[in-house]
Amino acid sequence: MTAPITAITLPKWGLTMTEGKVVQWLKQPGASFAKGEELLEIETSKITNVVEADAAGTLTRIVAPEGTTLPIGALLAVIAPADTPAAEIDAFVAQFVVAEPADAAGEDATPVAPRELQVLGRTLRCLELGSGDAMPVLLLHGFGADLNSWMFNQPALCEGRRTLALELPGHGLSSKDVGGGDATFLTDVVEAALTELGAEQVHIVGHSMGGALAVSWASRRPDRIASLTLLAPAGLGPEINGGFIDAFVRASRRREAVEALQLLVHDPTLISRAMVEDFLRYKRLDGVTPALETMARAWFPEGRQAVDLITALRALAMPVQVIWGRDDKIIPVAHAAAAAPSARIHVLEGVGHLPHMEKAGEVNRLIGAMIA
Amino acid sequence: MPVKTIRQALQEALVHEMRRDPRVVVIGEDVSGGAGTEGGRDAAGGVLGVTKGLIKEFGESRVIDTPITESAIMGAAAGAAVTGLRPVAELMFSDFLGVCFDQIFNQAAKFRYMFGGKARTPLVIRTMIGAGRSAAAQHSQSPYHIFTSVPGLKVVVPSNAYDAKGLLIQAIRDDDPVVFCEHKLMYDLRTEVPDEAYTIPFGEANVVRDGDDVTVVALARMVHYTMEAAEKLANEGIECEVIDPRTTSPLDEDTILDSVERTGRLVVVDEATPRCSMATDIAALVADKAFAALKAPIRRVTAPHTPVPFAPSLEKLYIPDPERIAAAVREVHGYAR
Numbered sequence: 001m002t003a004p005i006t007a008i009t010l011p012k013w014g015l016t017m018t019e020g021k022v023v024q025w026l027k028q029p030g031a032s033f034a035k036g037e038e039l040l041e042i043e044t045s046k047i048t049n050v051v052e053a054d055a056a057g058t059l060t061r062i063v064a065p066e067g068t069t070l071p072i073g074a075l076l077a078v079i080a081p082a083d084t085p086a087a088e089i090d091a092f093v094a095q096f097v098v099a100e101p102a103d104a105a106g107e108d109a110t111p112v113a114p115r116e117l118q119v120l121g122r123t124l125r126c127l128e129l130g131s132g133d134a135m136p137v138l139l140l141h142g143f144g145a146d147l148n149s150w151m152f153n154q155p156a157l158c159e160g161r162r163t164l165a166l167e168l169p170g171h172g173l174s175s176k177d178v179g180g181g182d183a184t185f186l187t188d189v190v191e192a193a194l195t196e197l198g199a200e201q202v203h204i205v206g207h208s209m210g211g212a213l214a215v216s217w218a219s220r221r222p223d224r225i226a227s228l229t230l231l232a233p234a235g236l237g238p239e240i241n242g243g244f245i246d247a248f249v250r251a252s253r254r255r256e257a258v259e260a261l262q263l264l265v266h267d268p269t270l271i272s273r274a275m276v277e278d279f280l281r282y283k284r285l286d287g288v289t290p291a292l293e294t295m296a297r298a299w300f301p302e303g304r305q306a307v308d309l310i311t312a313l314r315a316l317a318m319p320v321q322v323i324w325g326r327d328d329k330i331i332p333v334a335h336a337a338a339a340a341p342s343a344r345i346h347v348l349e350g351v352g353h354l355p356h357m358e359k360a361g362e363v364n365r366l367i368g369a370m371i372a
Numbered sequence: 373m374p375v376k377t378i379r380q381a382l383q384e385a386l387v388h389e390m391r392r393d394p395r396v397v398v399i400g401e402d403v404s405g406g407a408g409t410e411g412g413r414d415a416a417g418g419v420l421g422v423t424k425g426l427i428k429e430f431g432e433s434r435v436i437d438t439p440i441t442e443s444a445i446m447g448a449a450a451g452a453a454v455t456g457l458r459p460v461a462e463l464m465f466s467d468f469l470g471v472c473f474d475q476i477f478n479q480a481a482k483f484r485y486m487f488g489g490k491a492r493t494p495l496v497i498r499t500m501i502g503a504g505r506s507a508a509a510q511h512s513q514s515p516y517h518i519f520t521s522v523p524g525l526k527v528v529v530p531s532n533a534y535d536a537k538g539l540l541i542q543a544i545r546d547d548d549p550v551v552f553c554e555h556k557l558m559y560d561l562r563t564e565v566p567d568e569a570y571t572i573p574f575g576e577a578n579v580v581r582d583g584d585d586v587t588v589v590a591l592a593r594m595v596h597y598t599m600e601a602a603e604k605l606a607n608e609g610i611e612c613e614v615i616d617p618r619t620t621s622p623l624d625e626d627t628i629l630d631s632v633e634r635t636g637r638l639v640v641v642d643e644a645t646p647r648c649s650m651a652t653d654i655a656a657l658v659a660d661k662a663f664a665a666l667k668a669p670i671r672r673v674t675a676p677h678t679p680v681p682f683a684p685s686l687e688k689l690y691i692p693d694p695e696r697i698a699a700a701v702r703e704v705h706g707y708a709r
Contacts, residue, residue, distance in 0.1 A: 254579075
């Protein structure tokens with residue numbers, strides 16, 4: 001009969017999200033938009049992120065005004081052709097049923113929770129999402145981060161394939177024994193973990209120190225890696241913000257944690273109280289500070305990067321892309337040049353050291369194109 | 373992450389530290405945990421259920437039952453601490469502090485100072501506070517303000533299981549005497565608690581809820597009543613910032629002052645009696661250091677200056693409740709000169 005009416009609904013980001021608050025509409029009723037344009041901002045207890053358009057369309061009616069808090073899957077707005085009668089939109093809104101998150105997860109039959117792997121005598125966590133025949137994606141977080149780093153990315157990448165967010169030793173709730181904490185040891189861990197996970201060949205997305213590990217392992221086992229996406233990777237130059245590393249390792253109180261974490265992003269308001277609390281809860285665990293100190297000594301002694309992977313990266317034959325925030329205050333964006341000419345370089349404006357969180361939609365599209 | 377009660381969280385903290393450090397011992401009345409039961413030792417896990425399993429794993433030399441003599445418990449523990457052990461002593465009801473105050477106030481708290489910094493007193497005193505069980509005037513008080521007024525003592529007043537575990541481990545690792553106050557109606561409250569050991573630093577408040585209109589500082593059980601009130605007030609358009617100091621000594625003054633600088637309004641909620649109390653102390657702090665930021669008088673919501681009544685109906689009136697907290701917040705929020 002007529003062109004379809006579609007819904008914009010509240011997305012689920014991360015394991016613990018149950019509801020979100022509409023902070024601001026970036027498009028007003030009547031506005032047309034292209035695929036990928038930013039529609040609105042949603043605030044969760046952890047972080048604020050933008051919802052982007054899945055497809056081009058016209059915003060016909062906003063159902064959830066700014067300031068409302070709603071469960072995952074709730075109707076936020078209606079997209080319809082401009083000539084759709086108001087009564088049809090009324091009916092669409094009235095008939096809209098929020099999909100139960102439990103039902104959505106029920107198809108997989110397994111609860112969405114990280115699994116535990118035994119790797120080189122340590123217990124490591126790994127969050128696996130998705131299944132299918134397409135080549136799996138391995139996600140490697142950065143120094144001091146954890147598998148939740150990929151909360152905005154993993155759901156977007158897991159269609160038709162396994163996505164494996166590995167939590168390295170010394171991080172998150174994985175074992176805190178990091179051995180020497182050096183690139184060789186952590187590369188051993190990555191290789192052993194993938195064997196344990198039964199993933200013979202993978203695409204890798206690595207952030208910061210995880211990007212360096214991706215390069216390190218790719219040069220060791222190029223046969224097992226189909227492509228590399230490196231987000232602000234370590235290992236491409238000697239400079240690093242040594243003050244940040246020190247502050248990050250030292251921080252035990254909220255004020256210190258906020259100051260350190262705000263350096264990670266372009267927009268400091270992105271660092272919510274819940275993110276700071278999660279970070280402090282991690283830092284308070286026995287063994288975390290020594291683990292971070294050990295890794296910092298191996299990777300970033302005296303405020304310089306000790307790991308140099310430029311030659312290794314340039315020798316790689318598989319497709320490589322490098323994504324970097326223009327406003328990265330941890331590792332300078334200028335290091336991206338070291339990856340040329342073999343890699344495609346994408347510099348994102350208004351982004352700091354966490355492009356996968358600060359501009360998740362854009363990063364997801366770039367990764368999607370790489371692994372398609 | 374596993375969800376645990378405060379009772380379990382405290383038990384885990386004791387087990388972690390006793391395994392980690394052989395100098396950690398537990399001492400108190402029936403801490404082996406079976407008196408009065410048919411099951412013998414460990415059957416009940418002590419009168420509070422917190423020391424369950426300790427006698428079996430660590431034996432009599434580290435889980436020490438005492439006569440019903442608080443002065444002996446505290447005296448032995450203070451002496452053991454200053455000579456190299458790290459005792460966790462149980463003062464079952466904080467109301468009994470009177471019979472062992474010399475050992476706490478004039479001995480343990482003073483050793484470091486009297487011996488020119490050469491003595492350390494790594495002593496933890498676990499003790500129960502709180503009204504609400506019709507346990508009458510001698511078993512229902514919350515005298516953490518009395519401990520707080522003693523230089524040389526650190527004082528912890530946790531409100532949830534996550535904090536309880538991290539703060540108790542911190543207390544055991546601390547080289548000074550720490551009084552650790554457990555609210556008797558909160559042992560079964562649950563939150564997510566990691567299985568691993570972790571510490572929460574003293575003097576770092578927890579901001580339980582963000583809000584720009586009124587700062588509300590609350591301790592122990594009052595944190596939960598305040599959150600109930602805050603949810604109700606949010607529906608009326610009043611956003612409370614709820615701060616749980618977690619430790620009263622040291623007190624995280626900065627977090628309280630920063631919040632009041634922003635909101636301009638302060639309500640302090642305290643289950644203890646009001647004279648010379650934490651409510652009074654925090655009100656004075658803000659009046660002294662953030663006076664220019666205040667847009668309204670400070671309000672204290674506390675128990676009255678009387679013993680805790682036995683009669684359930686009177687006891688209910690005695691303890692601050694969400695309605696009284698909400699009324700105080702509305703009053704300061706609506707205040708106009």
